[in-house]
Every structure is written in structure tokens, then in C-alpha cells.
């Protein structure tokens with residue numbers, strides 16, 4: 506499978522899910538989604554689409570800077586049941602979880618996503634609009650919008666760094682594509698879902714959508730950008746990966762102006778300033794989007810890092826200093842989008858440019874060391890060292906960890922993991938640990954005791970939910986369309 510292949514269409518659940526999960530809950534889950542669909546719309550869905558969450562093994566906050574990342578798809582996923590409803594002419598969206606209230610939209614793909622509302626169906630509209638955006642952008646004939654009935658069911662914990670948002674956005678995009686009788690390649694879908702998820706308010710980098718669409722059972726993927734492509738990474742057979750949720754929720758859209766989008770802006774400002782200091786003229790520098798372009802300009806990662814150390818200062822830059830450095834026009838341009846305007850209007854502390862840049866360059870280096878170590882089948886202990894380095898950089902330089910995540914990472918290491926780090930955007934959510942395969946049970950038990958037992962006792966998490974809170978995971982398959990299941 507690759508970027509030029511289409512999304513798999515399967516006719517049995519066995520082609521996607523393992524026997525154990527089908528037996529315990531997955532078959533029943535599909536029956537529940539079907540029942541919810543029949544109850545809401547009075548007939549069976551035409552098809553299902555599913556797209557998984559992901560765990561990023563290494564390469565945090567560098568996808569939007571143009572650097573490769575190394576995630577794998579996980580078994581937790583989002584299912585979308587769909588049917589065309591020609592008579593309603595509307596997009597009706599429901600959820601099996603009653604916490605998520607239903608909503609009905611007009612079918613015009615031109616409508617805006619109301620990011621400020623933070624309603625969960627924003628991600629549905631993102632996926633819906635993305636299909637039409639792509640048709641328009643690629644000059645393909647666009648079918649007239651029709652009514653669609655949709656029911657969503659997700660098992661990816663939300664706001665926890667396992668990318669429930671992209672699993673939802675991608676599953677909807679694939680379902681809508683199928684319902685409209687369209688067929689795009691995986692590369693095309695990965696590309697447009699990255700862009701359209703930005704309607705939700707975060708300036709998404711593309712990793713989550715790429716792996717949710719293109720993940721494959723048994724392998725992690727080195728994902729490259731501009732253009733999107735993936736290479737299989739065979740993980741060491743003697744190691745396993747455990748995910749733990751630190752239980753601090755981090756809803757990205759809600760906090761984007763002070764966290765995620767602020768980091769995107771900080772990196773862009775650093776790149777423009779570096780471009781100018783390195784001799785670009787104002788026009789050239791203002792077109793720089795990523796720190797990777799600075800590396801390309803100076804010819805090597807070490808030269809880019811040295812330039813950052815020479816030309817950027819520690820601590821915060823305020824808006825006035827940045828305006829003086831890059832000029833009013835470039836300043837206005839960086840802050841022209843609604844998302845960046847929000848960053849500017851909420852920012853009191855200023856912008857930390859050197860620390861963010863050093864994180865990006867060092868993390869990009871660790872991704873390649875990790876991939877090379879996997880290819881050379883070195884001792885997994887080395888992978889643990891890179892993962893620990895990544896966490897430290899996220900914590901100290903990128904400042905995207907939090908006390909609960911640091912505690913969980915420490916708990917993994919104390920339990921015998923070879924390494925551990927936050928995964929996903931951070932500021933809450935999950936950590937991922939690498940452990941020797943024969944130590945999986947003992948690490949799970951020790952972390953359960955050291956991190957979770959007091960939280961279960963305090964009512965922060967119910968023991969019933971531990972299966973999606975602390976679990977070993979294998980690389981799983983990417984998006985699929987299920988017909989006649």
C-alpha cells in the first residue's frame with residue numbers, strides 16, 4: 506500500500522480486526538452503530554468507513570515544520586455509518602455516545618465551520634468540506650451536494666494525543682467520498698484531510714491524517730511531507746510499545762491560541778528571522794514557512810542549529826521586537842489568519858524562539874536516528890534513549906508537557922521501560938513507552954500500581970475504562986470502507 510493506492514474496500518470485519526477484538530467487542534460495536542443508524546434514520550446504512558487513531562513513536566511538533574515523523578496506527582478507531590438521503594438534502598449527524606449531541610447542516614460545502622462553537626460536529630464538517638475542497642483544487646468534476654445521514658462511533662479517547670480528531674475527520678472524509686461515488690488515492694486524502702482539519706481551529710501539521718489513512722498492520726511509518734509519502738519502519742521484534750493516558754485532557758481546538766497554534770507561530774517567526782539574518786532579502790524571508798526551509802538554505806542541520814544559536818536569543822521576544830526585526834508587512838502577514846490573530850490577541854508573555862527552534866532541529870535528528878536504529882536492528886535500549894531525549898526536549902524546550910505527563914513518564918521508566926515520552930501534541934493526554942516484550946506484563950502491573958491505583962481510588966478514572974487508558978499496542982491498519990458487513 507502507498508500514497509497512490511486507494512482506500513481499501515472490505516466486505517468482512519475479519520479483514521480489519523483481529524479475532525480477539527471481534528469476539529470481545531468489535532462485532533457488537535458495529536451492531537450498535539447499525540442499530541443507532543436504523544433508530545435515527547429508519548433504514549440501514551449503505552456503508553461504514555473507519556479510520557484509526559495513532560501513537561507517535563517519535564517526532565513531536567515537527568510535522569508542521571516540514572520534518573519527518575514516525576507514528577503507527579493503533580487498534581482504536583472511529584466508525585462512520587453513512588447513507589445518501591436524496592430527499593432530505595441535509596447532512597444529519599448523530600453519535601452513539603449521547604454526550605455528543607446530534608446536529609443537522611445544510612449540504613452546501615461552502616458553509617463555514619464555526620470553530621468558536623467547539624461543537625464535536627465541527628470535525629465532521631471539516632471532513633465533509635475537505636472532499637469538495639479537494640475536487641475544486643484539483644479541477645475534478647464535483648457532484649452536486651446531496652443529503653447524507655451519518656452516525657459516528659469512536660473508541661479513540663478524546664483529547665488525549667491519540668488523534669481522535671483526525672480519526673473522526675478522516676473517517677468522515679472517506680465515508681463522504683464513498684457515498685458520493687468518488688475515489689481518491691490515499692496520498693490525496695491524507696493531504697486534503699490535513700488541510701481541512703484546520704477549519705476546526707488548529708494549524709495541523711499532517712502527521713495524524715497521513716497515518717490514519719495510510720497506516721498498515723505490523724509496521725510503523727516514517728512519514729515525509731511536501732509531498733506526503735511514507736516508508737515502512739519495522740519495529741524490533743523483542744520490544745513492545747505501551748500507551749498510558751495521564752488523564753489530563755487536552756482539547757486542542759479549545760486551547761489552540763495559547764498552545765498549539767502559538768507554537769506554530771513561534772516556529773514561523775523564528776524561521777523568518779533566521780532567513781533575514783542569513784542574508785535573505787525581506788521578500789524571500791517573508792515567504793519562509795518552516796524551519797526546514799532554513800536548513801535547506803544553509804545546507805545542513807548542524808549549520809541551521811548553529812545559525813539559531815548565533816542569531817536567536819534566549820527567553821521571550823515581544824511583538825514590538827519581532828516587528829522591528831521582520832518589518833511591519835511580514836508581521837502582519839504572519840498574523841493575518843484568524844487562528845494567528847487569536848494567538849496575537851491572547852499572547853501576554855511573548856514568543857520563545859530559540860528554545861522552540863532547538864527542539865525542532867534536535868527532534869528531527871532523533872527521528873532519523875530512531876528510524877536508522879530500527880533498520881539496523883540495534884538493541885531497543887537505544888530507541889529508549891531517543892524517546893527519553895524527545896520527552897526532555899518537549900518538556901524543557903517546547904514546553905508542551907505537564908506535571909501529570911512527566912509523572913507518568915517517570916512511572917514507566919521506574920517500572921522498567923527502556924524509554925518513555927509524551928505522544929501527540931502534549932499538555933495532557935498520553936505517553937508512550939518502549940519495553941522489552943517479556944516485560945510488558947510487569948510494566949503494566951507496576952504502572953497500574955504506581956500511577957493509576959490512587960487515581961482509581963480518587964474517582965479520576967473508573968477501573969472499567971482501564972483497557973483504553975493503559976495498554977500495549979501493535980501497529981494497526983489504516984482507513985477502510987466496509988461494505989455488506
Ligand code: ADP
Pocket residue numbers: 583600605623624625626628657658659660662663664665666667668669670671673755756757758929934
Ligand atoms: P485528540 O486528537 O488528541 O484526541 P483533539 O482535541 O484534537 O484531541 O480532538 C478531540 C475532539 O475531537 C473532541 O473534543 C471532539 O470534539 C472530537 N471527537 C473526536 N472523536 C470523537 C467522537 N468519536 N465523537 C465525537 N467527537 C469526537
Ligand code: NG1
Pocket residue numbers: 561564565566567568569665666667668669670671702707708709710711712713757928929930931
Ligand atoms: P494531536 O495531539 O492528535 O492533536 C497534534 C497535531 C499533529 C502534530 C502533533 C504534535 C492536529 C490534527 N494534529 O496532534 O499534526 O503536530 O500535535 O506532534 O493538529
Ligand code: MG
Pocket residue numbers: 668669670671757
Ligand atoms: Mg487532534
